[in-house]
Amino acid sequence: MLSIGRPTLVTAVALMAFAGGCGTDKASSDRSPANQPPATPVKIEIARSTTIDDTSEYVATLKSRHSAVINPEVGGQVIQIYVHSGERVTAGTPLMQIDALKQQATLHSQEYAREAALANLRYAKQQRERVAKLYAEGVVSKQSLDEAQTALEAVEAQVKALEAQVREQQVQLHYYGVLAPTSGVVGDIPVRVGDRVTQSTLLTTVDQPGDLEAYIKVPVERARQLRLKRLVQILDDTGKVAAEGPIDFISAEVDDQTQSVLIKSRVNNPRGLLRTSQFVHARITWSSREGRLIPVLAVSRINGQFFAFVAEGEGKSLVARQRQIRVGQMIGNDYVVLDGIKAGDRIIVSGAQNLVDGAPVVPQK
Incomplete structure (x- = not known):
């Protein structure tokens, strides 16, 4: 059996301690800043x-606050159109002409009847003066004078009635010429020369440039947050604010088809970038934080x-x-x-x- 003496055992322990120390130094060096990732x-x-603004965006329709819808006062055939869409006109500018030949004939007939009645009036006045002179001389009776007076008054009434009819026909003839009721820009003209129109036919519109009104339908879920004077921003195609204005109308009714509430906002349009009937995006700011x-x-x-x-x-x-x-x-x-x-x-x-x-x-x- 092999035996180990004390000096040999001490040497082995020393070697193990040295190896352990070297291992400790290596671990410490691995955790040093130089070796960190x-x-x-x-x-x-x-x-x-x-x-941060709490906002919602909706599709809105722009309408002119000063838009005149032109319908004819009389029916007939359009024989001339004097303007084109987009043209600026002043109040009283002729826009269209409806065929008025039949109306002119009616007016002429009334005028001829009036002239005949005026001739009868002149005769009745002369007859009244003649009978009055004879009555003063005792040649005719009081009854003859009264009959002459009655005949004169009847002719006078007939003349007045015919004059009223002539004026009425003149006014009616005026309606065959369609005039601009206000200054502005002519809108779309859906009719053409030769078309037959009635009093319900849309001829065109005349819109005054400037302020517009945005018609916005807001879901009923947001209706409780609607307030008059709340700001509405109109956005352009790039999302930038093109115009803005306050809410000035909130409908008291809910649209049963869309479950939405109609609101209106007055929109300034100083640069004329927005147009009537244009669809735009409208942004409503509900709150800020x-x-x-x-x-x-x-x-x-x-x-x-x-x-x-x-x-x-x-x-x-x-x-x-x-x-x-x-x-x-x-x-x-x-x-x-x-x-x-x-x-x-x-x-x-x-x-x-x-x-x-x-x-x-x-x-x-």
Whole structure:
């Protein structure tokens, strides 16, 4: 049996201790800052507070506040159109002519009848004067004088009636010429020369440039929030505000077909960019509050939850901390943050694809 002496045992223990010490030094060197993973370069933005508007957008129809719808006063055939769509006219400008030959013939007939009645009136006056002279001389009786007076009065009444009829026919003839009732711009002209029109036929419109009125149908769910004077913004094709004005009418009834409430808003149109019957987007602001905005690119969605990385620490010793957040609507390229981020937080907006919670980061220069 092999035996080990004391000097040999001491040497073995010393060697084991030395090996253990070397292992400890190696582990310590592995945890030194020089061997930590490098900081990931990231772009950082400061979460900012801003006023967040609760808004809704609806399709609106613009109508002129000073639009005249032109219908003929009489029926007949259109024989001439003097204007074209888009032309500016003044009040009294001839727009169209409806065939008035039949009416002119009727007027001439009434005028001839009036002339005949005037001739009878002249004769009746002469006859009355002659009988009155004979009565004064005692040649005729009082009855003859009364009969002459009665005949004169009857002819006078007939003349007055015919004169009234002539004036009526003259007014009627005037209606065959369609005139602009007000100054403005001629709208669409759906009729053509040769068309037969009635009093219910739309000939055209004359719209005065300037103020318009937006007709907006708001879902009944929002009706309780409607208030007079609440601001309405009209948006152009790029989403920019083209005009705005207050709500000045709220219908008391709900449309049973669309379950919506009609409201109207007076819209200024100083530059003339908006037109009557144009469809536009109308934005209504319901309320405003303070909130935080962070870029959409800074937000990730995991299992239906929203997260963002925030840089924490001081100086160059920054680490990424993942936070669960609650977001609201999008405004442009930003999310409205309802919870999880406060103003002044340093949001990592790029370079976060491979980050994990606690990873060191360094701001990009």
